[in-house]
Amino acid sequence: MIKRILRAALAGAWLFSTGIACAAHAPASTTANGYETLPPAQRAAIDDLEKRTFQWFWDSADPKTGLVPDHYPGPSFASIASVGFALTAYGVGVERGYVTRAQAIDRTLATLHFFNDAPQDDSEDGATGFHGFYYHFLNMQTGKRHARGVELSSVDTTLLLGGVLFAQSYFDRHTAREKEIRDLADAIYRRVEWTWMQPRAPLISMGWTPGGKFIKADWKGYDEGMLVYVLALGSPTHPIEDGAWAAWAKTYPQTWGEFQGQTFLNFAPLFGHQYSQAWIDFRGIQDAWSSEHGLDYFENSRRATFSQRAYAIVNPNHWTGYGENVWGLTACNGPGDAVVKRNDGSTRAFYGYTARGAGRDYVSDDGTIAPTAAGGSIAFAPEIVVPALMEMKTRYGDAVYGQYGFVDAFNPSYDTSLTPAEGRAVPGMGWADDKQIGIDQGPIVLMIENWRSGLVWKVMRKNPYVRKGLQRAGFTGGWLDKAR
Template identity: 45%
Template structure:
């Protein structure tokens, strides 16, 4: 059981008034050179701590599983587990949790996955061929419903395991076991099987239907999966996986000059792999030709996401220079309703992104944590956004920022199951989303002192994957 007395007491944070305005012509849309890193204001530490409590209070300490969302009933997300394995050491360093408790949580997690049942059966299994189902029952740890094996989610789990193996460097038997299991479990994934006879990594597999048609290719949230597949010490993918990933890039380029970047609508696609991989100064063949790295690409994408919200072509309420961040998020639900003289479509949980970008979908919903996940890329615009988002009435609560809000959805006569609707402030999500929560904490750790990046730069698995993908320069020298 977790001893709540081990944690710091929660401090209150006064909420300022709403930031108004949808389009500010005085705000420049140009990017320019990266701004010097700014010191984080005091209020940001409170955001981090509140957000950490999501993981502290929802984890099953017996197996390390973390729910995909809360307070709605939810299965455990393996991607969230990978994040939790990364967050426990951050919490130790910040004084939020004692080292021995973080160690015990980490070891319980790795021991569970070490012995979790694997096989072709559709029921009673936690995974197959070294991979784990995306969603697992919080108590039994076996497949939940018809959940698929997702190579992308599995990669985030493995990233957390490899980080744990690199951070827990003590000589005690417990820390030695963490190091052994962290690498060993990650190396069990049969990435050649996941290539399914081709070059691209398959995105999903189910026992009922086999591999899905979609591969992990084209810019987005799958970079970590391809790089881990190439770096595996036991079952690596064949050559060509990274080339297959890059092949569709021609359809992803947007902008000119200083705004040119590989676009992907949901902002989270520019963040998830970057939580563990320091792309600063290292480039593959494509980015050597482009003249900048993937870290700079995410900076430009962050600015593009904000610029879209400032221009606000669909005239939604609530978008502004400080209230922005369109990504995968919770939403009001499936509705087709009148808005400012037009029929508009709203959505529930799912990906969102600026129009004219891959993955485009804009229904007026802001993903509350999305901007904060870009802190290492563009702190000069993220810190003001964090201040504004925490000032939105009802959005910033016990565990930080809720999973989304929509100022335009003021339809109090509609039956909404995903949150609450106010005639004044619109729709507000009921749930917190684990991956959004994690991006706030992990990216703040990277921004403060490269907390995760400096450990992962030493990972043999990651280094092999980057080198096989053709990355050179920077810390890879």
């Protein structure tokens, strides 16, 4: 499981029914009041999905440490990125009335105390992190590095920090416990030595291990690493140099172009468009590159969402079920590595966890649909996402939707007698996972709330470190130019 996840992450780094047809540009955004104008049945379905997905984080987290499993139900190691999504989801839970503010404070304080106090050193097995960064996966019981080979992860630490800084800005009342949250969050963020993670400055390495030292790959080009640079530029203690954002964006021309009727900065799996934007509101703010191309990163991700739907409609590999309301490729679980011979002599290849996607940069598609690909894009393109979520739930029922919302993934084309390595075979349907993954649940709940109320975006706009990071990256305009 660990090797599959790390392999997918590195691959990704390198590299309402409407019936609207994809044109050269996605239709103008209608997100302003879209939730309020939904028919009652659709609004109720979105409410239900948000609540169930939030509950996954609340139920799966260890209340004593705040650690959140990578996958659940079932035994699992902890994912620090899942913790970042959880810390943010707790604020959503307060605003929606799922939990009280006091309950969220308790859980947030437990989490921040754990990460503030956890051992940081260069030992192979006795630490939780080093130089302010944390290991990608931690043991759920001890809180230390889960296994040899698990890297000190710059991007997963960043996703954790997204939740840490959300908590810092959300819990803003003048009480001792909320002040404690702010102080702990500040200490955790300030401790991160971003410049240490730059063996090839001005770029930032993907990670480090005690045995292998720095990973040879750096974050560069358009992907989920955008937030890494924003937070590294915003640091008051260990900031990276001014030219880092330009170095990160230098490879943009390689993936800018047309795919399935949309012209945009491509990144094949949709998680690359969702993760940074779950926390940062890129609407109306532009850096040098986006200004030159006449769009913002939000619009870019909107086009990416439309392109994935168009790809599913074309369905070049003739997978079962694909269409205008069943679509969505991103990193997710799958039935397992298998090559199946069909009656006509052709073969079908299926995979386990991998960075599925469709874009100008690459296509990886084995018929596995991940509901988070659509659900986490709801703020970008609700007019095509809502009918997709409704259709997947209606068509496949409790095979794909249950106590915690959608399962991580499903594959209607898995019509083989082979026992899947993950999940379960569903007679008459294909394959469906039997669990959820935290980094796929996170975008669903955060982006539903951003679409409904803008909560996470509004809170993060107030954070001085996020604002500073964006400004140092060269972003101007919109809310960023307004007084807080």
